[in-house]
Amino acid sequence: MKEIEIVILATSDVHGKMSAVNYVDKTKDDQKGMAKAATYIQAERNLNKHVLLIDNGDLIQGTPFAHYAMTETEALNPIVQVLDYLQYDAAVLGNHEFNYGKERLDKVVSQSSFPWLSANIVKKGTNEPYFGQPYMIKKFDDVKVAVLGLTTKYIPHWEADRHIAAFDFLDPVDKGREWVRFLKEEEQCDIVIVSYHGGFEYDPVTNKKISEHTGENQANELQALEGVDVLLTGHQHLQYAVVTEGKKAVIQPGTQAEFVGKVALTVRKKENEVRIQKVIAELLPMNLYMPDDTITSMLKSIELEVDEWLDEKMATVSHRVAIEDPIHDVWLQEHPFIEWINRTMMKHTGAAIACTSLLRPDTLVIDKAVSRRDVHALYPYPNSLAVVQLTREDLRQALEVSASFLMVDADGQVYINSDWERPRLLSYNYDMWEGIEYTIDLRRPIGERVVDLSMGGEPLNNGVYEVVTSSYRASGSGGYHMFGKDKIVKDYHQDMVELLVEDLKREQKLFVEADQNWKVIY
Structure with a gap:
C-alpha cells in the first residue's frame, strides 16, 4: 500500500498579465501577475x-502588453515564453484566445x-478536436492522472x-461525459481533472443563482458528471476553492494571476x-x-x-x-470620452446612430495630450465594429436594458442595481447612445424608464435604423436580445483601439465636448 500527494x-483568465506593472499608471504596482505567481509555483515545485x-x-x-505581443511584433510570444519557462503541463483554450x-492563434499554439x-x-463539420489533443495524461509513480480540456460553447455568440469559421463549438457537457468515460474505461486513468474555461450558473457553495441560463456557463453540470475528481473553472473571474461532500475539488482562481x-x-x-484519501482546495494570493x-x-x-509604444502622444486635448466618479461623471450624464468613441464609430462606418459603454470604470485623467496608453485604458478590448439594423422598438428595448443598470433610493441617491453586480460588475453592458435623443427616468419601474425617444x-418612425456598435454588442451579448448576428448588415475587421488611434493622429487635437443628447432623471 502506497500513499502519495499530487498537487x-x-x-x-490571466489576460496577458505577466508583470505587476500597471499599464495605465506606471507608478503603481498591481501586486499580481505571472512574475509573482512564478515565485510561488517554483516554491511548490521545491x-x-x-x-x-x-x-x-x-x-x-487583455493587457496592452498582450495586445502588443499579438499585433506589433513577430518575435516569440513572451506570454508563451513565460509558461514554457515555468514548465506548464497544458493550457486550455478560452474564448478570448480567438x-x-x-492565424495568430495557430502561431501561438505552434510556439x-x-x-x-x-x-x-x-474542425468544422467533424468531431475531430481542432488543436489535436483533447486531453493529456501524466503519471505520478503508478498513479495515472488525466487532464481534459473543455471550453464554453458560447464563443460563436461573441x-x-x-x-x-474553421471551428465548431460542441456542447462541453456532452463531450465531457464522452471523454471522461473514455479516460476512465479505455485509458484506465486513476484521476480525471476537467479544466473548463467556463463558469457557474449557480454558486457551487450556496447554490444561489449567479448568472443566467444561456449555455455560456455549464460548470455545475460538469461538476455533477460521474468520474470527475477535480474541476478547474474560469471565465467569470470569480474566486472559489471548494471540496464537495463527495471529495470533489472545485476551483476558480480569479483573474490576472x-x-x-x-x-x-x-x-x-x-x-x-x-483511492483519494484527502482533498484540500485553496486559493493562494500572489x-x-x-x-x-x-x-x-x-x-x-x-x-x-511596450512602454515606449504606449507613451506615444497621439493628439493634444482642448482641456483637461x-x-x-463613473456614476456621476459618465453614467448619469454624457461624458466627452463616450461621445468621442461613438462619433469615431459613426465617422468610420457612416451609420447615423452609435452606442458604446465605459469598458473599465477606473479613474482616468487626460491633461494636455492623449497617449496610446490612454486609449488602451479607455478601450481595453480588441473589439471590431459591426453595423446592425434595428427597429424603433428594438432601440427602445435596448435603452430599457441599459436603463435598469442604475437605481435611486428614497433619499435620491443613485446606486448600481445589484442584479448588475452578479457574478461581477457588468457595467460594460450599460450602453450610451449617440445620434438619437432620449431620457431615462430612474424613478419609474424597470422596463418603463425610457420616457422620451427621438x-x-x-x-422615431416605423422604419429600420442602422446602428454601429462593437462586435460584442452586435452579437446580442450582455442581455441585448434585440441585437444578434442575423441583424448585422456589415462588419469591419479593424480593431477599435486602432481606429481611435488613427482618428487622433488624423485630427491632431481632441475637442473634448459632449452634446448631452441624453439625460437621466432621478
Whole structure:
C-alpha cells in the first residue's frame, strides 16, 4: 500500500498579465501577475515531487502588453515564453484566445512547448478536436492522472465569424461525459481533472443563482458528471476553492494571476485500486510574493518596447478631462470620452446612430495630450465594429436594458442595481447612445424608464435604423436580445483601439465636448 500527494496548480483568465506593472499608471504596482505567481509555483515545485501545472484559458489577451505581443511584433510570444519557462503541463483554450483570429492563434499554439487542450472545439463539420489533443495524461509513480480540456460553447455568440469559421463549438457537457468515460474505461486513468474555461450558473457553495441560463456557463453540470475528481473553472473571474461532500475539488482562481488555485490530493494505491484519501482546495494570493528574477529579466526588453509604444502622444486635448466618479461623471450624464468613441464609430462606418459603454470604470485623467496608453485604458478590448439594423422598438428595448443598470433610493441617491453586480460588475453592458435623443427616468419601474425617444428632434418612425456598435454588442451579448448576428448588415475587421488611434493622429487635437443628447432623471 502506497500513499502519495499530487498537487494541482491552476491559473485562469490571466489576460496577458505577466508583470505587476500597471499599464495605465506606471507608478503603481498591481501586486499580481505571472512574475509573482512564478515565485510561488517554483516554491511548490521545491516542496512537492508530484506537481501538475495548468492554465485554464483567456491567457493571451487583455493587457496592452498582450495586445502588443499579438499585433506589433513577430518575435516569440513572451506570454508563451513565460509558461514554457515555468514548465506548464497544458493550457486550455478560452474564448478570448480567438480575439485575434485563427492565424495568430495557430502561431501561438505552434510556439508553445505545452499542449493546448479543448475536446469540444473541433474542425468544422467533424468531431475531430481542432488543436489535436483533447486531453493529456501524466503519471505520478503508478498513479495515472488525466487532464481534459473543455471550453464554453458560447464563443460563436461573441466572436466575429471570420475568426472562427474553421471551428465548431460542441456542447462541453456532452463531450465531457464522452471523454471522461473514455479516460476512465479505455485509458484506465486513476484521476480525471476537467479544466473548463467556463463558469457557474449557480454558486457551487450556496447554490444561489449567479448568472443566467444561456449555455455560456455549464460548470455545475460538469461538476455533477460521474468520474470527475477535480474541476478547474474560469471565465467569470470569480474566486472559489471548494471540496464537495463527495471529495470533489472545485476551483476558480480569479483573474490576472491575483491568485493561484491549488488542489492537493492525498492518494493511496493498493494493487490496482486508487483511492483519494484527502482533498484540500485553496486559493493562494500572489501579493505575498516577490516577482521571479528570471521572468523579470526575460520580459525587460519587450516591456521597454511596450512602454515606449504606449507613451506615444497621439493628439493634444482642448482641456483637461477626467473620469473620477463613473456614476456621476459618465453614467448619469454624457461624458466627452463616450461621445468621442461613438462619433469615431459613426465617422468610420457612416451609420447615423452609435452606442458604446465605459469598458473599465477606473479613474482616468487626460491633461494636455492623449497617449496610446490612454486609449488602451479607455478601450481595453480588441473589439471590431459591426453595423446592425434595428427597429424603433428594438432601440427602445435596448435603452430599457441599459436603463435598469442604475437605481435611486428614497433619499435620491443613485446606486448600481445589484442584479448588475452578479457574478461581477457588468457595467460594460450599460450602453450610451449617440445620434438619437432620449431620457431615462430612474424613478419609474424597470422596463418603463425610457420616457422620451427621438432623432433630430422628431419621433422615431416605423422604419429600420442602422446602428454601429462593437462586435460584442452586435452579437446580442450582455442581455441585448434585440441585437444578434442575423441583424448585422456589415462588419469591419479593424480593431477599435486602432481606429481611435488613427482618428487622433488624423485630427491632431481632441475637442473634448459632449452634446448631452441624453439625460437621466432621478
